[in-house]
Amino acid sequence: MKTFLLLFLLLSDCKTAITPTDNTIVYVCESSNGKKYHLNPNCKGLRNCSHRIVKLTLGEAKRRGKTLCHWEK
Template sequence: MKSLLFFLFFLSSGNCKETTPTTVYLCNSPSAKKYHYKSDCRGLSNCSYKIVKTTLEKANKDKKTLCGWEK
């Protein structure tokens, strides 16, 4: 019985890992410096340009950093 419980715990423990989204959102302004995980993040509320969807890899290449509201 102990080995069965251990086995079930071992199987389920791998599913608790938090993953980072690969899609992010940013304001298409030339001066924008942040990316956002959610398109409705309050950090995007002042964006007067178009909000665009991109990859986290591209946002990092463009030297964007994570919005402080999403940390």
């Protein structure tokens, strides 16, 4: 059972390695100068966010002119 859980965690970790599509949920810091989106809600780029963190689809984030955060490239 423990092995199974570990495997599951490893597999879910790998999700970020999959090429995101426009339907992928991304996280955006809702500040006036927030120009980045994040695939990982625990990204250290988001930790500095003193505003609300909003969930968007990748397609929506791109329409708003957001680019991928430099920690996750």
